[in-house]
Amino acid sequence: MGSKSVVDLMEASSGAHFSGFHMDTLKQRIKEIDTSTTSATENMHKQPFVIGVAGGAASGKTTVCDMIIQQLHDQRVVLVNQDSFYHDLTEEELTQVYDYNFDHPDAFDTKQLLRIMEKLKHGQAVDIPNYDFKSYKNNVFPARRVNPSDVILLEGILIFHDPRVRELMNMKIFVDTDADVRLARRIRRDTVEKGRDIGAVLDQYSKFVKAAFDDFILPTKKYADIIIPRGGDNHVAIDLIVQHIRTKLGQHDLCKIYPNLYVIQSTFQIRGMHTLIRDSQTTKHDFVFYSDRLIRLVVEHGLGHLPFTEKQVITPTGSVYTGVDFCKRLCGVSIIRSGESMENALRACCKGIKIGKILIHREGDNGQQVCASLFLLLSVQVFRFLGANLFSVSFSGQLIYEKLPMDISERHVLLLDPILGTGNSAVQAISLLLKKGVPESNIIFLNLISAPQGVHMVCKCFPRIKIVTSEIEMGLNKDFRVIPGMGEFGDRYFGTDDDDPQVAAAAPSQQFHQG
Structure with missing residues (x-):
């Protein structure tokens, strides 16, 4: 993507191609976007969905977490205890360890927990202590x-106690289990897994555990969104909780800002293909x-946003x-050349669909675009000499080529471009x-x-169009390249070599006669 502002790019082309369109209004809107979204996109990242699971000791919190993790098998899930x-x-405390109250809020290093959770929420990897319950230290392992x-x-047990921790959570679950069941589980766990004497377990329960539950844990039940x-x-x-989580995960942060942005539901298959x-x-290949x-x-997801009409048919029985009848007045428009990679899928879904073309020179791209422009200019002269005026070309601006159906104003348009980066090319194509x-x-x-910047x-320029994508990226780097991205899509798809601009220029030209 280019390094120039979209305003600069469009000012050069407005006289030749956008007469009749309210360019002054559009340029003003774009200037506002340039200033208002830069800082927002720099700080923007996909926030994780944080679920707090509280409850008394041996209430089944870990089991609930394990079941949620198992059902969310196609998502990245981490458990923090x-x-x-x-x-x-x-x-001194070690000498009187059996008199130490491990169920009291002061027993936990809440400040360290907050630091680690803040890092995780902001997309940073963390090191979580591995507490040793024999030495009662966190530096053993x-x-x-x-x-x-x-x-x-x-x-x-006490994650709802501190309001600072509660504020980190998107969902709060309280696991509510009968006291007798919790006591029976605790006896079995401490005697079998930790090798403790049953008398010591009962003594600790009556002295600390039950009192802490009544004083500190049970009162936090009122903060729960869901009680299990x-x-x-x-x-x-648990099934209902997982269904709710999936719905929330399917809504990218940008989808909450722009109701006209749609990100298709992620699955193992989709993530595998993206990988x-x-x-x-x-x-x-x-x-x-x-x-x-x-x-x-x-494409299939995009077609689902077209208008349909009710239709009745007679079955063979x-x-x-x-049922419904498909939208008839439809066409595709690909932004050359990467957009042409999407044409076959559209033709496979929509039999006999008309497809138009738009070629926009991206400022700041490598020499391939320049060679493509020169090749096109030569082609224009040849076609004009033959009396075939198939091109609309102007090198005073950024629009190089367009060939659209004559009745496009009466159709629904599927605009095709696999990568939305800065949004400059998209704005020009949509404006056309x-x-x-x-x-x-x-x-x-x-x-x-x-990329968020392009979205x-x-x-913001065109709030009534719909955008359908399969993933939202982290953003753009200093060279305005999408990251993590997938490189130059057109080069990888059509097999053109970055070091051979003549081959790169020829790739899109081979398909100019189509559509």
């Missing part, structure tokens, strides 16, 4: 390395194969089936469609990946 943040006992995740399960009776035995409650096409070592699969999913008479609400912009740009 409050037990990892016990204070080290002093020499190596710390556990935890990477940023989609879901953080924070489990502990019977803990892990309550499968219905392959993002791998720099993936062969061209595999890159094309898995890109085509992902593109097909995006003579019965009446009430509007100039051709296409209603803004009739445009659906289909991408494989989208801000397009959605």
Whole structure:
């Protein structure tokens, strides 16, 4: 993507291509976006969904967490235990360890817990202490390395006690289990797993555990969003919780800001395909194969946002089936050249669909774009000499080529470009469609990946179009390249070499006769 502001890019082309379109208004809106979204996108990252799971000792908190993790198998989930943040006992406390109250809020290093949770929420890997319950120290075993995740399960008896910890949570669950059941589980766990004497277990329970539950744990039940009776035995409650979590995870932070942005539901298959096409070592054949699969999913999702009409048909059994009829007035428009990779998927889904083309020179790109422009200029002269005026070209601005259906203003348009980066090219392409008479609400912009900066740009300039993508990226680097990204999509898809600009220039030209 180019390093110039979209305002600079469009000022050069407005006279030649956008007469009749309210460019002054658009440029003013873009200037506002340039200033208002820069700082926002720099600080923006996908926040994890934090779930607090509290309850008395041996209430089944860990079982509930394990069941949630198991059902969220296609998401990155990490479990953080409050037990990892016990204070080290002093020499004096060690001599009277059986009189130490491990169920009191002061037994935990809440400040360290807050520091680690803040880092995880901001996408940083952390080292979580591995507390040793024999030496009562947290430096005996190596710390556990935890990477940023989609879901953080924070489990502990007193995680609702401190308001600072509660504020970190998106969902608060209290596991409510009968006291007798909790006591029976605690006796079995401490005698079998920890080798303690049953008398000592009962003495500690009556002296500390029961009193701490009544004084500190039970009062925090009022903060819970969800109360699960019977803990892990309550499968219905856990299923509902997992369903709610999936709904929340499917809503990227940007989707909450822009209701016209749609990110397709992530699955193991989709993440696996993204892993392959993002791998720099993936062969061209595999890159094309898995890109085509992902593109097909995006196209199918995009088609689902088109208007439908009710239709009744007679089935072979003579019965009446009430269904829907597809939108008939439809066309695709690809932004050359990467957008052309999405045309086959669109044709496979929409039989006989018309496809138009738009070529926009991106300032700041490498020499391939320049060579492509020169090749196009030569082609224009040849076609004009032959009397075939197929091109609309102006090198005073950024729009180089456009060929659109004559009746495009009467159609719904699927705009195709696999990468939404800065949004500069998208704004120019959409502006051209509007100039051709296409209603803004009739445009659906289909991408494989989208940078937040580009989403801000397009959605704020054109709030009535729809954007459908398969993943939202981290952002743009200093060279305005999408990160983590997948490289130059057109080069990888069409097999053109970065070191051979003539081959790169020829790739899109081979398809100019189509559509």
